[in-house]
Amino acid sequence: MLRHKREPILADTKQNDSFVEFERVQKSYDGETLVVKDLNLSMPKGEFLTMLGPSGSGKTTCLMMLAGFETATHGDIRLDGKSINDIPPHKRGIGMVFQNYALFPHMTIAENLAFPLEVRKMGKSEREQKVKRALDMVEMGAFGNRRPAQLSGGQQQRVALARALVFEPELVLMDEPLGALDKQLREKMQFEITDLAHNLGITTVYVTHDQTEALTMSDRVAVFDDGRIQQLAPPDELYEQPQNSFVAQFIGENNTLSGKVTKIDNAKNTCVVQLDSGEEIDAVPVNVNAVGERTTVSIRPERVETNKERLSPDAHTLKAEVLEFIYMGDIFRTRLRVAGSTEFVMKTRNAPDQPRLRPGEQIEIGWLPEDCRALDA
Structure with missing residues (x-):
């Protein structure tokens, strides 16, 4: 599948049309050591942004704070101009995709997708319509009656992606979603995910430690180290014009x-x-x-x-x-x-x-x- 690169979004950290914003966000687990240090980051709607960095660099913590599974020690996180610091995860309207798929093994694929819609008190006919549409989007329309154990790893990851999209969120977060797949399938899924996100206009925050994934998939990449963004730029600029030795060594x-x-x-x-x-x-x-x-x-x-x-x-x-x-x-x-x-x-x-x-x-x-x-x- 060929993917046509969109025009790169400007590499500054503040955008006038911000949809996702971190303002002076800090995170400490023990009250002394900061794992995220004064993070300022801004994303416009429709951007595919990857948080890239080694283990312990703070990227996953930032994603978990945005999702609501972690609370910022200091600073403000805003979604579409509104602070979400005190809003619980299930009320943020954010889709999530994890590395381990997190599918319910006792439910069929269709039931897995219907679950987030049931939680939102959606009627049966509308649920069925949205489930069918989501499965068709990821080319899994014929697998609705199967259970997760009957699917391959790549098929399960497609279902996990469909479940994140089924309630039509404006923001989707992905935490190392392709880490468990083999190389060939991982490369295929990279293009499928980015094409789907761009075609639907979904704002996506993607976390990985895989530099090739980041360069292939992203509009912009935020390179993390020691709890800070070392450089935020489109992939080509990041590779061709690294701003410090860490970025130069980590990318390529x-x-x-x-x-x-x-x-x-x-x-x-x-x-x-x-x-x-x-x-x-x-x-x-x-x-x-x-x-x-x-x-x-x-x-x-x-x-x-x-x-x-x-x-x-x-x-x-x-x-x-x-x-x-x-x-x-x-x-x-x-x-x-x-x-x-x-x-x-x-x-x-x-x-x-x-x-x-x-x-x-x-x-x-x-x-x-x-x-x-x-x-x-």
């Missing part, structure tokens, strides 16, 4: 070289970094403020070239030793010794003009200055 594969800033040219938005190995390279100053500061420069593996014809005269070149060459079908992955680092990776596409390198071979590599970012040390 990344090369880092340590050094010291020796010159900053604010007019040209460039700086010179002397690497610890002695070489000097140009970089974009992102997280450096003064000459003499320690920095870590970041270069994505696919931006590194061996073919000088593909590089402009401004490109940097460094000597490198091939340590490992791996054929991966569509790409070659080469591990190099560069400027003292033995973990420097270059990814080149499998093409007739790309050489197949051998361990021990001495080569010259290069990249454009704008592809090199000087971040925090």
Whole structure:
């Protein structure tokens, strides 16, 4: 199934047409340690936003506070302009999808979907109509009389998604919903979920620690670490323009070289970094403020070239030793010794003009200055 990317929603954290808002939200379980620290976040209607981060970063706690299963220690959470801090979960009108599906095993699929409608005192004929529509949306219309145990994991996850949508909520929260599925099915469900959310215009908050999932599915991604949002941006901006070393390392594969800033040219938005190995390279100053500061420069593996014809005269070149060459079908992955680092990776596409390198071979590599970012040390 092909998914057409929508125009990205602006990457600022405050929106004028906010539908979901966190304002200075904090959460502590013991009264001393904050697991969420002064969270300010704003989402417009219809956005698919992913909260991404390692275990313990605060992302799931934020989702649980939005759902009403956890209470904020400080701050305000608003939905469509109204504070929901004191509203119980079942009155927030929010759909939820969990990793473990949370389906009632003693009920049929149709009965599972009808349950949230019964709770809302909906009449039988209207219930049946909505259940049929929801099952058809996830291509499970023929399975209404089966029980969860008779379905595969992917089918159960579709049913869990249909149950979250059956009462037509304006907001759906998903907590690692694809974590239990195998790789191929997980990738298929990624596209199905995002297409469904966008086609229905549903505002979605999705929690995952899987960076590929986040980049594939989201309008914007909020990268969490240590209880704070480290960067909030559309997927391409997050990958191409990380704002600090944590984001650069957490999102995709990344090369880092340590050094010291020796010159900053604010007019040209460039700086010179002397690497610890002695070489000097140009970089974009992102997280450096003064000459003499320690920095870590970041270069994505696919931006590194061996073919000088593909590089402009401004490109940097460094000597490198091939340590490992791996054929991966569509790409070659080469591990190099560069400027003292033995973990420097270059990814080149499998093409007739790309050489197949051998361990021990001495080569010259290069990249454009704008592809090199000087971040925090």
